[in-house]
Amino acid sequence: MTERFSKTPVALAIAGLFLTQPLVAQEEASPAQQPKEKFEQIVVTASPGGATMQEASVSVSSFSQEEVFKLAPRSTAEVFRALPGIRAESSGGGGNANITIRGIPLATGGSKFMQLHEDGLPVLEFGDINFGNTDNFMRHDWSVGLVESVRGGSASTFASNSPGGVINMISNTGESGGGAIGTSFGVDYDEFRLDFAYGGEFNRDLYFHIAGFARDGEGTRDTGFDGDNGGQIKLNVTQLLDNGHLRFFFKNLDDRVTTYLPAPVAVKSNGSFGAVPNFDASSQTLHSAYNTNVSTFDAYGNPRNRDVTDGIESKVTSFGFEADLEVAQDLFLLNKFRTSDISGSFISPFTDTFGGFGPQSADSMAQAICGSALDGQGNSFDCSSTSVVLANGPGAGNNYDGLALLNLQFDTELRDLGNLINDLNLRKEFNNGMTLTVGYYYSKQNIEATWNSWQTYIQTVDGNNSQLLHIEDANGEALVNNGLWAPSFLSWDWDLQYTTTAPYINLGFEIGENWLIDVSARHDEVKATGEVINSCCGGNTDVDINGDGVISGNTEDASAINGGFFSGGVINLNRGGAAVQAVNYDASNTSFSLGGSYLYSKELTLFGRYSEGGRAIADRLVQIPGALNADGSLSDTTSGYDETEQLEVGVKYATADFQLNATLFDTVTQDTQAEVTSGLTFIREYEATGLELEGLYEFGHGFTLQGNMTWTDAEISKDVFNPALVGKTPRRQADFIYTLTPQYQSADWLFGASLQGSSSYYVQDSNELKQDAYMLVNLFATWYASDRFSVSLNVNNASDEFVITESEEGFANPGDIIRARPLNGRTTNISLRYEF
Known part of the structure; x- marks a missing residue:
């Protein structure tokens, strides 16, 4: 040319x-x-x-x-x-x-x-x-x-x-x-x-x-x-x-x-948005120095320790x-x-809304979780009252009544x-x-x-090191055990x-x-x-997730999710082989x-x-x-x-x-x-x-x-x-x-x-x-x-x-x-x- x-x-x-x-x-x-x-x-x-x-x-x-x-x-x-x-x-x-x-x-x-x-x-x-x-x-x-x-x-x-x-x-x-x-x-x-x-x-x-x-x-x-x-x-x-x-x-x-x-954002009007109390999503994140390590599983049931700071x-x-x-x-x-x-x-943490559990006050979150939860035997919890306390970080054990979120931890290894x-x-x-x-x-x-077994946590909406929440029903039964609501959501291997x-x-x-x-x-x-492979955690063996020596409630992990779904704080799985x-x-x-x-x-x-x-x-x-x-x-x-x-x-x-x-x-x-x-x-x-x-x-x-x-x-x-x-x-x-x-x-x-x-x-x-x-x-x-x-x-x-x-x-x-x-x-x- x-x-x-x-x-x-x-x-x-x-x-x-x-x-x-x-x-x-x-x-x-x-x-x-x-x-x-x-x-x-x-x-x-x-x-x-x-x-x-x-x-x-x-x-x-x-x-x-x-x-x-x-x-x-x-x-x-x-x-x-x-x-x-x-x-x-x-x-x-x-x-x-x-x-x-x-x-x-x-x-x-x-x-x-x-x-x-x-x-x-x-x-x-x-x-x-x-x-x-x-x-x-x-x-x-x-x-x-x-x-x-x-x-x-x-x-x-x-x-x-x-x-x-x-x-x-x-x-x-x-x-x-x-x-x-x-x-x-x-x-x-x-x-x-x-x-x-x-x-x-x-x-x-x-x-x-x-x-x-x-x-x-x-x-x-x-x-x-x-x-x-x-x-x-x-x-x-x-x-x-x-x-x-x-x-x-x-x-x-x-x-x-x-x-x-995506994180919590306040709607001022249709077209205008801003920060929620204690959290500005344009300059802060829901990451936390208190929650940097995650113990989870890959699609074959192998335990994995993951660092959220990655x-x-x-x-x-x-x-x-x-x-x-x-x-x-x-x-x-x-x-x-x-x-x-x-x-x-x-x-990275993702703000999710399983069962309508979007960002809301901790008390209403606890009631919503309790009302839809079943224990390991399929029984309902006593929701006449619930308690919410900080599970880690400053003031651990103190009552908490601020905003809470459901964090679905996106966790993928390439x-x-x-x-x-x-x-x-x-x-x-x-x-x-x-x-x-x-x-x-x-x-x-x-x-x-590998999409590791994504876990879900209940934690504070706070731009200064979000803390995990522990939630119990009226009888002191754990609905959310030290922040962990459900230990396995999905796991895929590509x-x-x-x-x-x-x-x-x-x-x-x-x-x-x-x-x-x-x-x-x-x-x-x-x-x-x-x-x-669309699976979760492999096999049909329950696993002690929190390491306390007791397999109970939502601290247990289970077999492949093949159409399974969460029921409140306890994982309720349709157990079967991986798809x-x-x-x-x-x-x-x-x-x-x-x-x-x-x-x-x-x-x-x-x-x-x-x-x-x-x-x-x-x-x-x-x-x-x-x-x-x-x-x-x-x-x-x-x-x-x-x-x-x-x-x-x-x-x-x-x-x-x-x-x-x-x-x-x-x-x-x-x-x-x-x-x-x-x-x-x-x-x-x-x-x-x-x-x-x-x-x-x-x-x-x-x-x-x-x-x-x-x-x-x-x-x-x-x-x-x-x-x-x-x-x-x-x-x-x-x-x-x-x-x-x-x-x-x-x-x-x-x-x-x-x-x-x-x-x-x-x-x-x-x-x-x-x-x-x-x-x-x-x-x-x-x-x-x-x-x-x-x-x-x-x-x-x-x-x-x-x-x-x-x-x-x-x-x-x-x-x-x-x-x-x-x-x-x-x-x-x-x-x-x-x-x-």
Whole structure:
């Protein structure tokens, strides 16, 4: 493809919107003391090779390292949420984010319809693995030179399982040389972090980059212990050849972060929410230094001791390489390979409502539990009175009459989410302007996980180290024994493997001087094997859970739950063998994309694209009733894939001081899902129409305004299990989301604000309870004390807005307490950086 604009003024102007700067450069001054380098950037993510951002017939955006700083991110998801069209809910803390795009639904969690990549390959093949969200296993740090996103379009055919789009974190490679070291710490929260980066040449043809971070502390909310602890190191080495380059990658991530699950939140009105007495879910958690160790069982009855402070534990060791070579005249080979060992765990308190036992006063909780409880012989308890005392911590044994909750302890061990991925393609460029690309993609993704026997506790609603509660009936019989209401809720064991193969082809050609057209197709096939065991604790042997030498009441554990249910404080099980579901099926999907750009002038490009793509349903398919036959094959109710269709048309305009991209899109999405927290399953179709705007205006004298806005009109167009929802707006889907970043930069100072907001949205598909419109004000400022040393301050959510991203309840009255996940309240951070 001819690079028409590579030396024209428009190329320099466009780069103001998509600026890429090296993190550090030994020979250069600080960003405040040098002019911005502007150039036209080649799109490298999920799109035909060789096209610039101005030429490409896809919607693409990027953030450099300097631009990411202005967002005041506290997690990787908070970097993504400023990209146009991306809805990234970062209320889970340092991981467990829900991410979607262009009105495509968030029926459950993760990032089902879009993939998160590092250097052009997915971190996980499936973005919504149960308790294995992709963002759990990636961190944004100084190793990343550019965050690039492609929305819709060619993502359907240039990547598997990502019909909605791809976000790609692209590594610094060290060409410019130099390094940096920096520290940061929370002013109003407990965390200390060290970052470093260094790159340069071994010799003229061999260069490297190494970067990483280490941190320790409670994190952005009070937990009572240091739950954010660990770090990452990433290294790449590049060998230049006469006909291209070879690049080798290494990554080691060993990190723990506390994750925040739905917790008690007060309803002020329909749309406005806040803290409950003694607990603010936006700055506190229901974790506790008094309740950090859990004794439980795996799915086979083996005892397990678990540490609640592990939170989301992420361990990744990966090695990969990239070969980009001209193997013959005008024939280019590109091969990307990575193998990764990935494991970890997920443990955190979840506020549940078994039998209507939602957050309420301790006395009413005790009466509700007593009224529905049966002892081991099936007899009722004496509920003429009940007593509630603190079971541990300060004042243990004292009466308690405050708020209480039922804590279902989510407890999952991710034994193996490792994968092996290779993407190979050959691109031939012809003299007549035609380009032909053929490729073959191979991926093997393991999903081996144990859902330990989840236990349920009754404890205080308290943001300062929640305490367990002991509850007795009028005769002194224990209904809740030292906090433990039921020792086993469920236990699953997942042992699955998914092998994906995908040949693909792209044909691009030029028509005259102004038209660029490409058409591409991809055929994905997935082979799924393994089994899932639905059990609890194994065998038919009662176990002394509390170790007092007596098997009684709810201190006993029992056999496999096969349709069993809790009856008050004593577990009442339908004892029997574990249910085993074999998984052994093949599924396939063919994707298609047709796009074109019209280069009207050096300042103006018009483009359009139609795409059809697919997403293998993966592990959640096992949870859909009737989806699999007894032998593991697919039933007639599913093809094993969900599909997305997208039509988009857009315009890209740029002058020396003004850039604007606008894209109109229409999307139809099928979604097959299972939701752990509610037990519901979904087989639906969604439709969405919308408009993305992204732009930059330089006022001069150091003043700049950059931002984006997305309008979306979405609805549920089909629902197999609940047709009454047809026509409703999908949960958590706002009409408008936006990010605006005004800033001022001088020789010694940079300061500004990142304004991120949303119009109102419904928190459930019933369209009753909503979150009002909001705007988060994130402030940033940097003082360049010298060419090499800078001090920065950023404040996230400066006005301390209380905003929920999701709620387990779809209806509530003012004064009610619901279970919801809010965004972080105000957090302030100071950082220092020295470049060398």
